Amino acid sequence: MNVTVAPDMKGTTGVLSRGRKLVVIGNGMAGCRAVEEILSRDGTRFDVTIFGAEPRVNYNRIMLSPVLAGEKTFEEIVINGQDWYDDNHIQLVSGDPVVGIDRQQKHVITRSGRIENYDTLLIATGSDPFIIPVPGKDLDGVVTFRDLDDVDKMLTAAEKGGSAVVIGGGLLGLEAAHGLSLRGMDVTVVHLMPTLMERQLDEAAGYLLKHELESRNQTILTSANTKEIVGKDGKVSAVLLEDGTVIPADIVVMAAGIRPATGLAKEAGLDVERGILVDDHMVTSDPDILAVGECVQHRGLCYGLVAPLWDMCRSLADYATDTPSGYGGSVTSTKLKVSGIDLFSAGDFTSGEDCEDIVMRDASRGIYKRVVVKDNRIVGAVLYGDTADGNWYFDLLKKEEDISDIREALIFGQAFASGGASLDPNAAVAALSDDAEICGCNGVSKGQVVACISGGAHSLDTVRSGCKASASCGSCTGLVESLLALTLGEDAVESGPKTMCKCTSFTHDDVRARIVEKELKEIPQVMQELHWTTPDGCSSCRPALNYYLLCAWPGEYVDDQKSRFVNERLHANIQKDGTYSVVPRMWGGVTTPGELRAIADAADKYQARLVKVTGGQRIDLFGIKKEDLPGIWADLNAAGMVSGHAYGKSLRTVKTCVGSEWCRFGTQDSTGLGIKVERMTWGSWMPHKFKIAVSGCPRNCAEATIKDFGVVCVDSGYELHVGGNGGIHVRATDLLCKVETEAEAMEHCAAFIQLYREDARYLERTAPWIERKGLDWLKEALFSDPNTVKELARRFRYSQRFSQDDPWAQRAGGDRADLHSHLAEVRPLQIVSEVA
Amino acid sequence: MRVGKWLDIGPVEQIEPGTARTLPVEGGEELAVFRTMRGDIFTIVNKCPHKQGPLSQGIVHGNVVACPLHNWNISLETGRALGGDDGCVPTIPTKVEGGRIFLLREAVLNPQVPADEAPKAAA
Ligand SMILES: Cc1cc2nc3c(=O)[nH]c(=O)nc-3n(C[C@H](O)[C@H](O)[C@H](O)COP(=O)(O)OP(=O)(O)OC[C@H]3O[C@@H](n4cnc5c(N)ncnc54)[C@H](O)[C@@H]3O)c2cc1C
Ligand code: SF4
Ligand code: FES
Numbered sequence: 001m002n003v004t005v006a007p008d009m010k011g012t013t014g015v016l017s018r019g020r021k022l023v024v025i026g027n028g029m030a031g032c033r034a035v036e037e038i039l040s041r042d043g044t045r046f047d048v049t050i051f052g053a054e055p056r057v058n059y060n061r062i063m064l065s066p067v068l069a070g071e072k073t074f075e076e077i078v079i080n081g082q083d084w085y086d087d088n089h090i091q092l093v094s095g096d097p098v099v100g101i102d103r104q105q106k107h108v109i110t111r112s113g114r115i116e117n118y119d120t121l122l123i124a125t126g127s128d129p130f131i132i133p134v135p136g137k138d139l140d141g142v143v144t145f146r147d148l149d150d151v152d153k154m155l156t157a158a159e160k161g162g163s164a165v166v167i168g169g170g171l172l173g174l175e176a177a178h179g180l181s182l183r184g185m186d187v188t189v190v191h192l193m194p195t196l197m198e199r200q201l202d203e204a205a206g207y208l209l210k211h212e213l214e215s216r217n218q219t220i221l222t223s224a225n226t227k228e229i230v231g232k233d234g235k236v237s238a239v240l241l242e243d244g245t246v247i248p249a250d251i252v253v254m255a256a257g258i259r260p261a262t263g264l265a266k267e268a269g270l271d272v273e274r275g276i277l278v279d280d281h282m283v284t285s286d287p288d289i290l291a292v293g294e295c296v297q298h299r300g301l302c303y304g305l306v307a308p309l310w311d312m313c314r315s316l317a318d319y320a321t322d323t324p325s326g327y328g329g330s331v332t333s334t335k336l337k338v339s340g341i342d343l344f345s346a347g348d349f350t351s352g353e354d355c356e357d358i359v360m361r362d363a364s365r366g367i368y369k370r371v372v373v374k375d376n377r378i379v380g381a382v383l384y385g386d387t388a389d390g391n392w393y394f395d396l397l398k399k400e401e402d403i404s405d406i407r408e409a410l411i412f413g414q415a416f417a418s419g420g421a422s423l424d425p426n427a428a429v430a431a432l433s434d435d436a437e438i439c440g441c442n443g444v445s446k447g448q449v450v451a452c453i454s455g456g457a458h459s460l461d462t463v464r465s466g467c468k469a470s471a472s473c474g475s476c477t478g479l480v481e482s483l484l485a486l487t488l489g490e491d492a493v494e495s496g497p498k499t500m501c502k503c504t505s506f507t508h509d510d511v512r513a514r515i516v517e518k519e520l521k522e523i524p525q526v527m528q529e530l531h532w533t534t535p536d537g538c539s540s541c542r543p544a545l546n547y548y549l550l551c552a553w554p555g556e557y558v559d560d561q562k563s564r565f566v567n568e569r570l571h572a573n574i575q576k577d578g579t580y581s582v583v584p585r586m587w588g589g590v591t592t593p594g595e596l597r598a599i600a601d602a603a604d605k606y607q608a609r610l611v612k613v614t615g616g617q618r619i620d621l622f623g624i625k626k627e628d629l630p631g632i633w634a635d636l637n638a639a640g641m642v643s644g645h646a647y648g649k650s651l652r653t654v655k656t657c658v659g660s661e662w663c664r665f666g667t668q669d670s671t672g673l674g675i676k677v678e679r680m681t682w683g684s685w686m687p688h689k690f691k692i693a694v695s696g697c698p699r700n701c702a703e704a705t706i707k708d709f710g711v712v713c714v715d716s717g718y719e720l721h722v723g724g725n726g727g728i729h730v731r732a733t734d735l736l737c738k739v740e741t742e743a744e745a746m747e748h749c750a751a752f753i754q755l756y757r758e759d760a761r762y763l764e765r766t767a768p769w770i771e772r773k774g775l776d777w778l779k780e781a782l783f784s785d786p787n788t789v790k791e792l793a794r795r796f797r798y799s800q801r802f803s804q805d806d807p808w809a810q811r812a813g814g815d816r817a818d819l820h821s822h823l824a825e826v827r828p829l830q831i832v833s834e835v836a
Numbered sequence: 837m838r839v840g841k842w843l844d845i846g847p848v849e850q851i852e853p854g855t856a857r858t859l860p861v862e863g864g865e866e867l868a869v870f871r872t873m874r875g876d877i878f879t880i881v882n883k884c885p886h887k888q889g890p891l892s893q894g895i896v897h898g899n900v901v902a903c904p905l906h907n908w909n910i911s912l913e914t915g916r917a918l919g920g921d922d923g924c925v926p927t928i929p930t931k932v933e934g935g936r937i938f939l940l941r942e943a944v945l946n947p948q949v950p951a952d953e954a955p956k957a958a959a
Contacts, residue, residue, distance in 0.1 A: 194853050198874050225849070274933065350874055350899045536873070539895045539902040539909075562854040562873075566893040566904040574904055578890035626858075626893075823857035823869055824845045826944055 020119035027052025030293025030309040031124030037317030055095030068179030101268040123291040127258035136229030141236030158183035162250035169196040173255030178338040188219040200345040203536045205384040207524035275302040280326040281319035344390035349380030360411045361531040376404045389413040429482040441472035453487045461496030474531045477505040501541045503534040508761035544762035554799035567647035583646035588656045588674035589617030598639030616653030634812035642806040654678035659696030668713035670696035683804040687760040708766040718745040725767035751792035842938035856892040868892035878912035879930045885923025
C-alpha cells in the first residue's frame with residue numbers, strides 16, 4: 001500500500017480542519033453514512049456537498065430486493081430524505097455524476113460542467129455490476145440489479161409476464177429471481193458454478209437451497225455457462241448456453257458479480273488495485289482524498305456487504321474529526337432476503353487443515369447446520385432451514401471465543417449450550433422422561449428404546465432392528481447411542497457392523513436400501529436425508545454413493561465424475577510414476593493382424609515403455625502420458641478398437657480358450673460364446689472389477705474357475721461357476737448351475753451380474769460377497785422364483801443401454817480435453833497458454 | 837500478499853470446479869493448479885510428498901486433495917499432509933484478478949516448502 005501520511009502523524013497534522021469544504025462523490029449507502037458519522041461528531045467542521053449519479057435522495061440499497069418483490073415501496077426504503085440534507089446544510093447535487101477529479105486544482109467536474117472545489121474529497125462510488133463479456137450483452141432487455149432504475153426496468157418487463165433469465169446464482173441473482181418470480185415471470189437462474197452462492201454456501205446447503213427454489217417453480221441451472229444472449233430486432237429473445245441449451249427470455253438480469261467503481265480514482269492517478277487503496281483511516285494515496293464503501297480495497301480485501309461499510313465510516317469520521325481510531329477489517333456474514341428461506345453463512349467453511357466440521361442435519365425439517373472449528377474457535381458457519389443461532393455463532397466467531405467447554409452442545413445452539421448444567425449429552429438424555437420421543441420417524445419413545453436395550457440389544461444395529469429407533473433417517477443416532485451408554489455403561493456397548501465410513505452411522509447395506517426405498521437420486525440428497533455427519537462426504541463414501549445411485553437409477557442418475565477415482569475419470573490405469581497404461585478391448589481375447597499392427601504403431605508413436613500381455617488376454621501399453629491419451633485412443637479407435645476398461649470397477653475381460661472350433665477336446669464354441677458375453681457385458685459398472693472366462697471343456701484352459709463368472713462347456717451344455725478370484729486369497733468358484741443352451745448361459749450371466757451389482761457392497765468382489773452371503777442364499781435369490789433370472793437379466797440389459805458408450809471415442813473426439821491437456825506451460829520467462 | 841512479478845496463466849474457467857490442471861515448468865517442477873468446488877484457486881507442486889503421486893489427479897474435497905496413488909490427504913492451502921501422515925509439498929502463491937489466474941513468478945521458478953506462514957489464495 002502506498003499512503004503518504006504516516007498513520008501516527010494523522011489527526012495531528014491538521015490536514016482536515018474546521019470550516020473546510022468536504023465534497024462527497026456518491027450519494028449511496030457509504031457516502032451518506034460517512035457524512036452522518038462526521039456530523040454526529042462535529043456538525044460545523046465541514047461544509048458538505050454530495051454528488052450523486054442517481055436522480056434521488058439516499059436510500060437503503062439492500063432493500064431494493066423487497067421493492068422488486070413488492071414487499072416494500074421506494075418511500076419506505078429512503079434513509080435520508082431531502083429534509084435531512086436541508087437541516088444539515090448539505091448541498092445535494094443529484095443526477096449529475098462527477099466525471100473528473102483535478103488533484104492539482106483540488107476540484108471535481110460534473111457531467112454538466114459544474115466545478116466544485118474541495119479541501120477534502122470523499123470517494124464513495126460503490127461498485128459497478130460485472131457484465132459478462134458475451135455476444136448480445138448490450139441488447140435491449142439486458143439489465144443489471146444495482147439501483148432503483150434497474151428495479152423499474154424489471155418491473156416494467158414483469159408487467160408483460162413472460163420469461164426472465166437471471167445470470168448468476170449468488171445473493172443478488174437469487175433475490176432478483178425471487179422478485180421476478182413473485183411478479184409472475186417464468187424464471188431461470190443460470191449459474192456458472194456447481195453450487196448456488198458458492199462463496200457463502202457449501203454443497204449441502206446449496207443443494208437444499210436449489211431444491212427449495214425449484215419447488216417454487218424456478219428453474220435452476222448450475223454448472224451452466226452462458227455463451228450468448230440472443231436477440232431479435234435489437235431486443236433480447238433468448239439465452240444460449242455453452243452446451244447448446246436455449247432458454248427463451250424477455251428479460252435478462254446480469255447478476256454475475258460486482259467490480260469496485262474505481263474509474264475516477266484511477267484517472268486521477270490514485271493508487272488502485274482491485275479497489276481504491278486505503279489505509280486504516282480510509283485515506284487514499286492522496287492525503288486530501290478519502291474513500292469508503294465498496295469501491296475501496298483495505299488490507300487486500302474488497303467488501304460487497306454493508307456491515308463493513310459501517311465500520312469503515314466510523315473510523316473515517318473519527319479520523320476526519322481528529323480522533324483517529326483505525327479500521328482493522330471486517331468479518332462478514334450473509335443472509336438471503338428471500339421470504340421463507342432461512343439461510344445464514346459466515347466466515348470460512350472450506351474444510352482445510354486442522355479444521356473440524358460439526359454437522360447436524362434434520363431431513364424431516366429440512367435443516368442443515370455446519371459449524372467449522374479450528375483450534376477451539378469457530379471459524380465458519382453455514383446454516384440452512386434454522387438460522388436462529390446464526391448471530392450467536394457469528395458473535396463467537398468474531399470474538400474468537402474459546403468454545404472447548406461447550407463443544408459437545410455447540411451444534412444444538414445457544415439455548416442448549418448455555419443451558420449450563422447438562423452439557424454432557426448423556427446427562428441431557430438421562431433427564432428425558434420415559435415417554436419422550438427419541439425417534440420421530442418411527443415414533444419410538446425413550447422407554448421403548450431402553451426396554452429394547454435391556455432386552456438384549458447391545459449395539460446400535462440391534463436397537464435399530466429391535467425397536468426401529470434410528471432405523472430410518474438416523475437423525476436420532478446420537479440419542480440412541482447415549483441411551484446405550486446410559487443403560488449398559490460405555491464399555492458394554494457393542495459396536496455393530498462397520499458403517500460405510502466415518503461420515504455416516506449407516507452401513508453400506510442400509511444406505512443402499514434407503515436409496516431405493518426413499519428414491520434418493522443425488523449425492524447431496526442422500527447425505528441430507530441420511531444425516532451425513534460431514535458436509536460433502538469423503539473420498540471413500542463419494543465413489544460408493546456414486547456407484548449405488550448409478551446402479552439404482554440407470555439412465556436417470558448423472559454420473560458424478562468428481563466422485564470417481566482417477567482411473568475411471570481418465571479411462572486408463574495410473575501407474576506409480578504418474579503415467580498411464582492403455583489396454584484396448586480384444587473381444588474374447590481374439591485379435592487380428594490389423595489390430596496388432598495398429599497397436600504396434602501406437603506403441604511406437606506414443607513411446608510406450610513396456611508392452612505386456614495381461615492375464616486377461618489383452619495387450620497393455622505402459623508409460624503413456626496423460627496428454628497423449630486422447631491421441632492414442634483416436635489411433636486405436638481408428639483401427640476399430642475400443643476401451644478395454646482395464647481401469648474400472650467394471651467388467652474387465654472375458655477370457656476364452658479356442659474351444660470346439662480348433663481344439664480336439666472342445667465341446668462347444670467357447671470363443672464365440674466368450675465374444676458374445678463380452679459384447680453383452682462390456683461397459684457395465686460394478687461394485688468392483690469383474691472378470692469372466694469361458695473354457696471349451698473341463699480341462700479349463702481359460703481358468704474359468706478362478707473368475708467372478710466362469711463357464712465350463714461340457715457335451716451336454718454349460719456349467720456356470722461363480723465367485724472365483726485370483727489375487728491374495730485365491731478362491732475357486734462355486735458351481736452355480738448347469739444350463740443347456742448358449743442363450744441360457746448368457747441369461748444367467750446377466751442375472752448373476754445384476755444381482756451382484758444390486759446387492760454387493762462397493763469394493764466387494766464376488767468372492768467375499770458370496771462367502772458373506774452364502775451359496776445357498778445366492779441360489780435361493782436366483783432360483784426360488786422362476787422369473788427372477790429373467791427379471792434380473794432384463795434390468796441388466798436395460799442399464800447396459802446407458803453404459804455401452806466407448807469412453808475413448810468421446811475423449812478422442814475432443815470431449816473433456818481439459819482433463820488431458822496442460823493448463824499452460826511455463827518456459828523460463830514466458831507463458832505459452834494453450835487455447836482451451 | 838507476497839510481492840513480486842505475477843505470471844498470468846489464463847482464465848479461471850479453464851479449470852472445472854473440483855478438479856485440477858497441470859502446468860509444466862521448463863527446467864522446473866510441474867505444478868498443479870486446483871479450483872475447488874467453492875471456486876478458490878490453489879497451486880501446488882504436482883508431486884505427492886509420499887511417493888511423488890500426481891496430486892492433480894486426486895479427488896478434491898474442501899481445500900484438500902486425496903492423492904490418487906495411496907490416498908494421502910494433502911492440504912491445498914499449506915501443502916502439508918493431513919491426518920497421521922508426514923510431509924509437505926511446496927505451494928505457489930496464487931491470485932485471481934479479473935477472472936484470470938496469476939502465479940508468483942519467483943515461486944513458480946523456484947518452489948519452496950513454506951515456512952509456517954502459508955500463503956493463501958486471493959478471493
Ligand atoms: C439488490 C441489492 C441487494 C443487496 N442486499 C444486501 C444485503 O442483504 N446485505 C448486505 O450487506 N448488502 C447488500 N447489498 C450490497 C449493499 O447494498 C452495498 O454493499 C452497499 O450499497 C455499498 O455501499 P456504497 O456506498 O459503497 O455503494 P452504493 O450504495 O452503490 O453507492 C454508490 C453511489 O455512488 C454513485 N456514484 C457512482 N459513481 C458516481 C459518480 N461518478 N458521480 C456521482 N455519483 C456516483 C452511485 O450512483 C451510487 O448511488 C445489496 C446490493 C444490492 C444491489
Ligand atoms: S479348455 Fe478344453 S476346449 Fe478349451 S482349449 Fe483347453 S482343452 Fe481345448
Ligand atoms: S504417492 Fe501420494 S499417497 Fe503415495
